[in-house]
Amino acid sequence: MNRKLPQEKSKQACDLLRELDMDAWLIWVRETKLMADPAIALVLGGDVVWQSALIFTKTGERTAIVGNYDAQGIEALEVFTKVVPYTQSIRDVLRTELDQIKPKQIGLNYSRDDYAADGITYAMYNLLKEYLEGTPYPDRFVSAEPLMTRLRGRKTSEEINRIQTAVNITEEIYNEARKFVKVDQTELEIYYFFHQRMQAHNVTFAWDADHNPAVDAGPNKEFGHAGPTDNKTKTGHLLHFDFGVRYQGYCSDLQRMFFFGAAQDIPNEVQTAFEAVRDAIQKVAEFIKPGVKGYEADDITRQYLLERGYEEYGHALGHQVGQEAHDGGTLLGPLWDRYGASPKGMVEVGNVFTLEPHVRTKNYGQVSLEENIVVTKKGCRFLSTPQTELICIS
Amino acid sequence: MNRKLPQEKSKQACDLLRELDMDAWLIWVRETKLMADPAIALVLGGDVVWQSALIFTKTGERTAIVGNYDAQGIEALEVFTKVVPYTQSIRDVLRTELDQIKPKQIGLNYSRDDYAADGITYAMYNLLKEYLEGTPYPDRFVSAEPLMTRLRGRKTSEEINRIQTAVNITEEIYNEARKFVKVDQTELEIYYFFHQRMQAHNVTFAWDADHNPAVDAGPNKEFGHAGPTDNKTKTGHLLHFDFGVRYQGYCSDLQRMFFFGAAQDIPNEVQTAFEAVRDAIQKVAEFIKPGVKGYEADDITRQYLLERGYEEYGHALGHQVGQEAHDGGTLLGPLWDRYGASPKGMVEVGNVFTLEPHVRTKNYGQVSLEENIVVTKKGCRFLSTPQTELICIS
Numbered sequence: 001m002n003r004k005l006p007q008e009k010s011k012q013a014c015d016l017l018r019e020l021d022m023d024a025w026l027i028w029v030r031e032t033k034l035m036a037d038p039a040i041a042l043v044l045g046g047d048v049v050w051q052s053a054l055i056f057t058k059t060g061e062r063t064a065i066v067g068n069y070d071a072q073g074i075e076a077l078e079v080f081t082k083v084v085p086y087t088q089s090i091r092d093v094l095r096t097e098l099d100q101i102k103p104k105q106i107g108l109n110y111s112r113d114d115y116a117a118d119g120i121t122y123a124m125y126n127l128l129k130e131y132l133e134g135t136p137y138p139d140r141f142v143s144a145e146p147l148m149t150r151l152r153g154r155k156t157s158e159e160i161n162r163i164q165t166a167v168n169i170t171e172e173i174y175n176e177a178r179k180f181v182k183v184d185q186t187e188l189e190i191y192y193f194f195h196q197r198m199q200a201h202n203v204t205f206a207w208d209a210d211h212n213p214a215v216d217a218g219p220n221k222e223f224g225h226a227g228p229t230d231n232k233t234k235t236g237h238l239l240h241f242d243f244g245v246r247y248q249g250y251c252s253d254l255q256r257m258f259f260f261g262a263a264q265d266i267p268n269e270v271q272t273a274f275e276a277v278r279d280a281i282q283k284v285a286e287f288i289k290p291g292v293k294g295y296e297a298d299d300i301t302r303q304y305l306l307e308r309g310y311e312e313y314g315h316a317l318g319h320q321v322g323q324e325a326h327d328g329g330t331l332l333g334p335l336w337d338r339y340g341a342s343p344k345g346m347v348e349v350g351n352v353f354t355l356e357p358h359v360r361t362k363n364y365g366q367v368s369l370e371e372n373i374v375v376t377k378k379g380c381r382f383l384s385t386p387q388t389e390l391i392c393i394s
Numbered sequence: 395m396n397r398k399l400p401q402e403k404s405k406q407a408c409d410l411l412r413e414l415d416m417d418a419w420l421i422w423v424r425e426t427k428l429m430a431d432p433a434i435a436l437v438l439g440g441d442v443v444w445q446s447a448l449i450f451t452k453t454g455e456r457t458a459i460v461g462n463y464d465a466q467g468i469e470a471l472e473v474f475t476k477v478v479p480y481t482q483s484i485r486d487v488l489r490t491e492l493d494q495i496k497p498k499q500i501g502l503n504y505s506r507d508d509y510a511a512d513g514i515t516y517a518m519y520n521l522l523k524e525y526l527e528g529t530p531y532p533d534r535f536v537s538a539e540p541l542m543t544r545l546r547g548r549k550t551s552e553e554i555n556r557i558q559t560a561v562n563i564t565e566e567i568y569n570e571a572r573k574f575v576k577v578d579q580t581e582l583e584i585y586y587f588f589h590q591r592m593q594a595h596n597v598t599f600a601w602d603a604d605h606n607p608a609v610d611a612g613p614n615k616e617f618g619h620a621g622p623t624d625n626k627t628k629t630g631h632l633l634h635f636d637f638g639v640r641y642q643g644y645c646s647d648l649q650r651m652f653f654f655g656a657a658q659d660i661p662n663e664v665q666t667a668f669e670a671v672r673d674a675i676q677k678v679a680e681f682i683k684p685g686v687k688g689y690e691a692d693d694i695t696r697q698y699l700l701e702r703g704y705e706e707y708g709h710a711l712g713h714q715v716g717q718e719a720h721d722g723g724t725l726l727g728p729l730w731d732r733y734g735a736s737p738k739g740m741v742e743v744g745n746v747f748t749l750e751p752h753v754r755t756k757n758y759g760q761v762s763l764e765e766n767i768v769v770t771k772k773g774c775r776f777l778s779t780p781q782t783e784l785i786c787i788s
Contacts, residue, residue, distance in 0.1 A: 030509050031509040031510075031718075031720055031722075033601055033602065033718060033719075033720065034432050034509060034510060034718050034720065034722070035429060035430065035431065035432055035509075035512075035513065036429065037429065038428050038429055046602065046604070047601070047602050049720065050732060051732065067732075068708060069617075069709065072616060073604070073605060073621065076621070087708050087732075088730045088731055088732055089730070089731035089732050090732070091731065108516075110515065110516040110517040111517050112517050112520065112521055115424050115425040115428060115429075116425075116428060118429075118515050118516075118517045118518070119429065119515065120515060120516050121504065121512050121513065121514060121515055121516065122502075122504040122512075122514050122515065122516045122518075122519040123504040123505050123506050123512045123537075124512070124516075125516040126506065127506055207427055207441075208427065208440065208441050210440070210467070211467060222466060223463075227467065227470070314462060314481050315463065324425075324427060324428050325427075326425055326427065326428065326443065328425075328428070336482045336483070337482055337483035337485065338444060338445065338461075338481075338482055338483050338484070
């Protein structure tokens with residue numbers, strides 16, 4: 001069990017409470033092994049069984065009220081300044097603890113727009129109200145979205161190091177694949193090669209194994225979250241990958257494009273499309289800096305590709321990456337209903353994003369690339385080495 | 395990806411809707427990779443990214459409304475009779491689909507008492523109401539707890555086979571441990587041996603690796619969810635294990651007790667305690683049959699041990715086992731606040747339970763055993779081979 005990160009992040013949570021002038025943050029959960037509030041992996045790094053209240057205050061206290069059988073394990077994590085065990089009911093202990101803190105606001109993990117800040121269930125919310133009936137606290141519940149979004153989004157240096165290592169290993173495996181991939185292989189054959197290499201590099205999956213990597217050969221395979229098939233690689237065709245690994249709990253998410261044939265055989269249509277996508281990524285990377293809004297960044301690539309005559313892509317330019325490949329928070333996306341308010345968020349120092357526009361060619365299918373960046377004080381820095389030309393396999 | 399089980403369970407869900415006379419069941423989720431409603435692993439067996447509505451009806455229709463990039467993967471699972479993709483917003487498609495079904499009740503996954511039937515978040519519940527504003531449907535929301543509890547609890551034969559295999563492998567590893575365990579070993583040494591054997595048997599953890607197995611040596615180690623330590627095994631001491639594996643997605647959960655010394659050296663106090671726990675388990679196994687209430691079963695062992703002068707144990711007699719070691723639904727537990735209504739539930743055919751009472755001795759620490767049973771038409775059947783005597787290591 002790695003304790004360092006939850007310790008770091010739980011202190012960061014108290015700092016954020018101060019920054020946001022929110023008195024307390026309450027994570028209210030049970031049986032986190034079955035379904036865990038996304039905050040649990042950030043600030044606990046363990047599991048609780050019975051109804052549990054993890055309370056963080058802007059004065060730096062971190063209190064865990066947990067079932068008696070959980071208490072010892074939670075204490076060992078050294079995340080909390082106080083661990084209060086209970087046996088029959090959490091109700092009275094919880095009320096007593098809150099009465100000591102007397103918080104004017106209690107942040108709870110619910111969020112319409114940011115799924116990664118959304119953890120409290122409908123029934124648990126009501127149960128909390130029931131337990132606190134007759135106290136002033138239910139009227140003080142507020143969404144902890146502003147805190148959760150910043151806590152996940154502002155990666156610590158340790159978090160960035162882990163993502164960087166995940167990215168490096170992903171690139172190493174792509175390099176190994178250059179030697180393995182040939183014409184007349186099935187997508188499945190190539191897919192299994194990646195899994196072998198993941199084992200050798202001792203990493204796990206950034207998303208479900210059934211479509212990680214996505215391997216898409218030729219013009220007729222629709223990209224998306226479908227898995228590899230018996231579809232075969234052919235001379236003159238493109239091969240697309242979407243691949244991400246998890247290293248010490250942190251993810252990478254990179255797309256790459258191969259071409260079967262010599263560089264001089266790349267059709268003009270394909271080369272033009274590739275350059276458009278590649279340059280759209282560079283364009284937006286120059287634009288991104290702390291303070292820009294998610295939808296503004298998305299608009300840069302979207303307009304760039306529309307101006308070049310390509311059909312608009314049906315997704316966001318990029319999402320945050322962290323403990324999850326889709327890490328929530330501010331999205332570099334268009335202002336579509338589906339994305340809620342997440343594209344209206346502001347890019348911040350320490351955010352890690354994918355940049356993944358794509359275009360559709362007439363005869364060769366989609367051309368799609370994906371790079372990973374981290375936002376710095378003055379702009380952004382690539383964690384991946386951007387693909388600058390099609391990888392030719394001949 | 396195993397499709398057979400989600401297919402079986404999703405049909406069972408429609409059967410249960412008929413049995414309960416509920417028109418429709420709606421699983422309303424997003425980004426299930428980050429946090430998934432517990433129903434997802436039962437009836438989908440995959441993940442969705444964007445806001446998704448999985449609708450099951452008592453007439454047998456199973457409709458998935460999912461983001462366009464998820465549609466192909468979801469179709470491939472062959473769980474749904476209809477897959478409807480969307481791009482910008484799910485709102486209108488969802489309203490159209492519901493208008494075709496015209497359900498008088500819409501079961502949603504919220505439950506005060508059964509955490510395994512509790513999946514919809516507070517924000518997603520409100521978002522659903524917002525999307526359906528102006529329709530009659532928000533007034534027709536009901537808790538799907540009666541359905542979820544039965545769906546998880548009534549194991550199909552395939553599910554029971556997998557749990558049986560998990561139990562068998564757990565017992566094999568315990569047998570291997572008999573040869574490995576010696577005096578003067580640390581809990582950690584023994585713990586790592588179990589992990590090696592798990593790898594050899596190709597199984598994963600039924601619960602968090604940091605306390606699986608729990609290894610508790612000697613009289614002063616408190617049982618619970620804390621991990622193994624440098625604490626050493628000694629002649630004349632007890633050694634306690636709580637260990638469970640996951641085989642093809644299904645769990646086991648068994649406790650065993652070893653003694654360091656010959657059978658004739660077992661102190662009377664220990665032998666009496668061991669027999670009390672062992673016999674309490676047999677006693678309740680004779681009692682359990684379809685129709686009895688959870689708290690009635692718990693009371694059998696609780697009284698049995700109280701009558702023998704032991705202090706009351708601070709937990710439930712047993713929980714259900716399935717995709718999770720703690721699988722929710724009816725609990726064989728006391729009527730304590732903490733357990734809500736779950737001990738009031740009825741034992742049903744196909745339920746798999748642990749039986750795990752314990753007692754505390756004066757000088758040798760706790761004595762605790764745990765067996766796994768499946769409820770049959772006339773009573774119950776042990777999936778594990780009950781431990782009948784202390785395993786002596788000399």
